[in-house]
Amino acid sequence: MKNVFIFLGPPGSGKGTQTSRLAEELNFPHIDTGSLLRQNIKEQTPYGIEAKKYMDKGQLVPIEIVQDIIFERLKKDDAKNGYILDGYPRSVEQAEALEVIHEKLKEYWNDNGAKVTAVYFDVPMEKLVERLVNRRSCPMCGEIYNLKNKKPLKEGFCDKCGVELVQRTDDNEETARLRFETYNKETKPLLDYYGNKNNLKTIDADKDIEEVWNNLLKVVK
Numbered sequence: 001m002k003n004v005f006i007f008l009g010p011p012g013s014g015k016g017t018q019t020s021r022l023a024e025e026l027n028f029p030h031i032d033t034g035s036l037l038r039q040n041i042k043e044q045t046p047y048g049i050e051a052k053k054y055m056d057k058g059q060l061v062p063i064e065i066v067q068d069i070i071f072e073r074l075k076k077d078d079a080k081n082g083y084i085l086d087g088y089p090r091s092v093e094q095a096e097a098l099e100v101i102h103e104k105l106k107e108y109w110n111d112n113g114a115k116v117t118a119v120y121f122d123v124p125m126e127k128l129v130e131r132l133v134n135r136r137s138c139p140m141c142g143e144i145y146n147l148k149n150k151k152p153l154k155e156g157f158c159d160k161c162g163v164e165l166v167q168r169t170d171d172n173e174e175t176a177r178l179r180f181e182t183y184n185k186e187t188k189p190l191l192d193y194y195g196n197k198n199n200l201k202t203i204d205a206d207k208d209i210e211e212v213w214n215n216l217l218k219v220v221k
């Protein structure tokens with residue numbers, strides 16, 4: 001049975017920062033709906049054009065779009081033996097849809113299906129706006145930086161690719177607050193959803209990046 005990790009937590013709780021590293025450690029793909037949607041926006045696909053209207057307001061993109069994008073992504077060969085989902089599911093409706101997707105994938109791969117572990121990144125909300133407005137990322141490799149606590153070696157440029165770092169358009173204080181509202185209303189109920197199924201692990205993510213990494217390893221290995 002393949003292992004599937006679902007990273008849950010409010011915007012800025014450090015999911016993306018830790019997922020890339022864990023993906024390397026486990027040799028699993030890091031599947032992040034936010035990045036897949038941003039890629040669609042960049043390429044001006046019909047999905048991207050529609051998704052942008054919601055993302056600019058800090059709202060969830062309609063489930064039909066996200067579901068199609070995720071299903072297509074999970075059918076790729078690199079996801080055959082397990083994966084890390086970052087930012088999906090983001091509502092109980094999406095969690096139920098993921099179960100349907102997992103049933104379809106079981107047939108598609110002709111395997112025993114998925115063992116799901118949801119990992120909750122627990123950080124007090126009041127700490128997060130500062131993290132978000134100071135986030136910068138590499139448009140080439142996706143590496144995540146922070147102007148306060150994870151600075152690139154050369155100011156403004158990616159350590160790995162050397163290209164200029166960018167700021168996400170939704171990383172301003174106003175949109176961040178809307179994203180927190182959406183998180184509280186739509187995503188937080190997933191803690192009960194996975195808790196009731198006995199497959200929720202909580203980590204203290206209000207620590208420095210290395211300590212959070214060690215906390216994460218304790219629950220995924």
Ligand code: AP5
Pocket residue numbers: 009010011012013014015016017018033034035037054055056058059060061062066086087088089090094131132134135136144145146147149150179205206207208209212
């Ligand atoms: P998405 O891209 O998924 O954003 P998010 O969930 O809001 O999460 P973030 O990427 O903002 O935060 P993160 O937890 O990954 O933090 P990070 O590691 O970068 O979604 C964007 C939008 O797309 C949504 O609003 C929605 O519209 C749409 N969308 C996406 N998925 C969808 C879905 N399934 N359905 C419908 N719509 C969907 O860290 C943040 C900063 O903090 C960085 O600067 C980092 O360096 C720093 N940092 C990280 N860890 C620490 C630490 N331990 N201490 C101090 N600083 C830290």
